[in-house]
Amino acid sequence: MEKKQSGSPPSLIDSTVVPGDVVLDLSSMTNQTIMLGGGLRQDCDAISVMKAGTLRFSKPNKYWVESSQKRYTPCVEDTVLGIVVDSKADNFLIDIKGPVLAFLPVLAFEGGTRRNIPKFEVGTLLYLRVVKANFGMNPELSCTDASGKAAEFGPLKDGYMFETSTGLSRKLLSSPTCPVLEALGKKLSFEIAVGLNGRVWVNAATPDTIVVVANAIMNSESLSGAQQIIMVEHLLKNIQ
Amino acid sequence: MEGRLANAWRLTANDKSFIRTALLSEIRIDGRKPYEYRKIVVKFGREDGSSEVQLGQTRVMGIVTAQLVQPYRDRPKEGILSIFTEVSPMADPSFEPGHPGELAVELGRIIDRGLRESKAVDTESLCVLAGKFVWAIRIDLHILDNGGNLVDAANIAALAALLTFRRPECSLGGEDGQEVIVHPPEIREPLPLIVHHLPIAITFGFFSNDSILVIDPTHNEEAVMGGRMTTTVNANGDICAIQKAGGEGVPQRVIMQCLQLATAKAAGITKQIKEAVEVYNTERALRKIKRHPTSTGVNVKERQDQSVGK
Numbered sequence: 001m002e003k004k005q006s007g008s009p010p011s012l013i014d015s016t017v018v019p020g021d022v023v024l025d026l027s028s029m030t031n032q033t034i035m036l037g038g039g040l041r042q043d044c045d046a047i048s049v050m051k052a053g054t055l056r057f058s059k060p061n062k063y064w065v066e067s068s069q070k071r072y073t074p075c076v077e078d079t080v081l082g083i084v085v086d087s088k089a090d091n092f093l094i095d096i097k098g099p100v101l102a103f104l105p106v107l108a109f110e111g112g113t114r115r116n117i118p119k120f121e122v123g124t125l126l127y128l129r130v131v132k133a134n135f136g137m138n139p140e141l142s143c144t145d146a147s148g149k150a151a152e153f154g155p156l157k158d159g160y161m162f163e164t165s166t167g168l169s170r171k172l173l174s175s176p177t178c179p180v181l182e183a184l185g186k187k188l189s190f191e192i193a194v195g196l197n198g199r200v201w202v203n204a205a206t207p208d209t210i211v212v213v214a215n216a217i218m219n220s221e222s223l224s225g226a227q228q229i230i231m232v233e234h235l236l237k238n239i240q
Numbered sequence: 241m242e243g244r245l246a247n248a249w250r251l252t253a254n255d256k257s258f259i260r261t262a263l264l265s266e267i268r269i270d271g272r273k274p275y276e277y278r279k280i281v282v283k284f285g286r287e288d289g290s291s292e293v294q295l296g297q298t299r300v301m302g303i304v305t306a307q308l309v310q311p312y313r314d315r316p317k318e319g320i321l322s323i324f325t326e327v328s329p330m331a332d333p334s335f336e337p338g339h340p341g342e343l344a345v346e347l348g349r350i351i352d353r354g355l356r357e358s359k360a361v362d363t364e365s366l367c368v369l370a371g372k373f374v375w376a377i378r379i380d381l382h383i384l385d386n387g388g389n390l391v392d393a394a395n396i397a398a399l400a401a402l403l404t405f406r407r408p409e410c411s412l413g414g415e416d417g418q419e420v421i422v423h424p425p426e427i428r429e430p431l432p433l434i435v436h437h438l439p440i441a442i443t444f445g446f447f448s449n450d451s452i453l454v455i456d457p458t459h460n461e462e463a464v465m466g467g468r469m470t471t472t473v474n475a476n477g478d479i480c481a482i483q484k485a486g487g488e489g490v491p492q493r494v495i496m497q498c499l500q501l502a503t504a505k506a507a508g509i510t511k512q513i514k515e516a517v518e519v520y521n522t523e524r525a526l527r528k529i530k531r532h533p534t535s536t537g538v539n540v541k542e543r544q545d546q547s548v549g550k
Contacts, residue, residue: 083250095250123253160258160269201254207262215271 013057017065021049024063037064068167072097072197074133079153081161081195082141084124092120094128097163097197100138104128108142110150118155125156125201127193156193159203160210166198168221180220183232184213212239249333251463259464263452268461270296274454275501278389280509282400282516288430288524289405293397296458297387302397303380304405308420311367311374319366320376323352323398325383332386343390344383350483351381351395354439354472358480361402362434368410373420375407377433388458391470395441396513403438403517406430439480440509442502443470446490453494455501469495471502475510 012023024034024047036042039051040063049055053067072080074096082094082102091103104126106117120126132140145151172178172194177185184190190204190213200217204210216235220228259269266274278296285292289304311318325348327335335341340348355361366375379401381394409428413421445457445465457465467487472480479499484490 083252085250121253123251123256125252125254156254158258159254161252161255162269207258207265207267210258211262211267211269211271214269 012055014054016053017049017055018052019049022046023049023055033061035062037062039065039067066167066170068165068170070163070165070198071099072166074098074102074130074139074197076130076133078130078133078196080128080130080141080197081156081193081199081201082126082128082197084120084122084126086122087120094126094141096128096130096139096141096195097199098139102130102139102141104141104143108144109154110144110148120155125161127153127156127195127201129153156201156203159191159201160214161199161201162214162218164198164200164218165221166196168217169194169196169198169200172200172217178220178228179225180216180223180228180232183229184216184236187236188213208239212236249459251460255460256464259460260447263447263454268454268458270458272456274452277456277505277509278458280396280512282396282513284400284404284516284520289401291397291400291404292384293393293400295387295389295393295396295456297385298389298393299384299387300390300393300397301382301384302394302401303382304401305378305380306375306405306407307378308368308373308410308422309376310372311370316371317367317374318363319374321352321356321361321363321379322376323348323355323379323381325381325394327383330385331383335383335386346483346485347391347394348381350391350441350470350472350481351379351398353481353483354395354441355398355402358437358439358472358474358478360435360437360439360474360480362436365434366407368420369412369418372418377402377405377407386459388460388462389443389456392441392443392456395439395472396509399435399438399440400513400517402433402435403513404432404520406432437474437476437478438510438513439472439474440502440506441470441472441481442505443468444498444501446488446494448488451491451494453498455505469498471499473499473502473506475507477503 012021017023026045026047036047039049039053040047041050049065051065051067053065055063056066057063080096082096084092085095085101086093091105093101094104096102107113109118126143128141128143129145130139131142143150143153172181188204188209190202190209193201202210202213204213212235216232219231223231262269268274281294283292284290292299292301309320311320325340325344327340327344329335329337361377366377368374379398381397383390408422408425408430410420410422413419443456445454445461446467448466454461467490469482469484471482474480
């Protein structure tokens with residue numbers, strides 16, 4: 001049985017890879033430090049893929065596999081949208097679409113003390129930051145940024161929240177601005193919060209703007225940039 | 241305990257109030273108007289009597305099978321029709337594996353009532369030998385994905401499967417004419433079931449503010465709505481069944497409005513199901529034509545000379 005060796009690593013970058021593909025042959029590269037991100041594993045002299053997705057490379061030496069799922073794996077420093085499920089003495093229990101519920105300490109707010117613990121009802125939507133995410137443990141969240149300021153974190157009022165895949169949330173947060181958001185922003189005014197865990201919240205002045213924005217984003221997942229712009233124009237024409 | 245909680249689907253407080261306020265301006269979250277149905281796609285499998293229906297995100301598969309059994313004692317000349325529903329947690333995290341929940345049982349009952357009480361399927365033609373052998377038709381409905389409004393999708397799946405099902409032909413034989421011989425499909429073409437009309441289930445959702453009503457609620461709308469009603473009507477305007485189990489009270493004129501809307505929608509859906517069944521039947525007939533892989537012209541005179549020459 002012939003083992004397919006990828007002779008030249010650059011040819012697999014930005015293309016789809018599946019588990020088992022060998023992307024780098026270390027025997028041919030000496031004295032180099034390579035940093036491996038998610039989805040890649042070192043097998044003696046070969047770097048092979050563990051997760052299906054697109055192989056990405058960033059200078060000078062970072063390789064990783066980007067994939068899109070419905071479920072979210074909590075990572076530190078991710079900004080996510082969570083829903084309050086329960087409140088305990090020390091923590092709020094938050095659902096962030098991960099394998100287990102996450103904890104939000106009651107003091108993790110700007111100027112938070114035991115005297116002014118916020119009261120969140122079950123079903124409140126919060127914009128949060130992941131502080132700790134270890135395998136097997138409940139992740140820990142916070143409503144402040146690293147320096148302790150509120151910085152837009154906290155409860156989101158009104159609007160409409162819908163779920164997407166993790167790949168689409170990353171695309172919406174990428175810079176330069178995603179084509180669908182740019183095309184929508186030219187004609188409509190709305191406010192949007194994107195969680196890396198596959199949740200997006202939209203708010204606007206009128207319900208039909210919200211519905212158009214939500215549906216445009218949901219439809220844009222599998223479309224290319226140009227197709228997204230055409231789709232948005234089509235949707236906007238229908239409501240005007 | 242926390243692990244299981246993590247799997248449930250949740251609706252935020254924002255969404256609940258947004259769905260209600262948007263409905264006040266007659267806007268639904270997927271862009272539909274209040275009386276608009278989602279796109280229905282009816283597909284069939286290779287076997288006769290298997291259908292898959294997609295109603296937006298909702299997917300249901302229907303399989304029809306038949307067996308020769310003894311009839312019920314009080315109905316010796318009628319066949320038996322039974323419906324089984326299977327829901328799995330793959331369709332919706334709130335479904336539990338194993339025993340069917342309240343929703344699955346209610347779903348089965350609504351469809352069963354629509355088909356049985358309105359006598360849509362002719363059960364007398366299913367009798368082979370009175371008192372001894374009749375055909376028992378079994379409809380299995382598998383819920384594959386719950387995007388809201390399972391009843392309507394499952395009903396369409398059941399009807400589509402019934403229309404394309406073929407039962408083997410059988411005749412009486414033996415020494416005293418009491419033995420039933422079931423002919424295999426290769427020998428005698430199997431027969432379709434006699435379906436007199438198609439009872440279509442149309443589900444309505446009621447919202448508490450200003451008695452707003454929507455047709456074909458999605459999953460989010462079902463979590464927010466105050467009450468629901470399923471009316472089973474056919475294209476001729478006959479009401480086959482109505483199911484309103486609990487939920488908030490609705491004035492009588494709203495019920496009449498629903499019935500009129502339902503009759504209008506039923507005509508369109510009936511047409512769609514019949515067209516899909518037509519396409520399937522044509523394909524099935526074409527599959528039965530056996531073609532030779534290559535057809536080369538044969539010179540008959542030449543062959544005759546050859547055989548004579550030998």
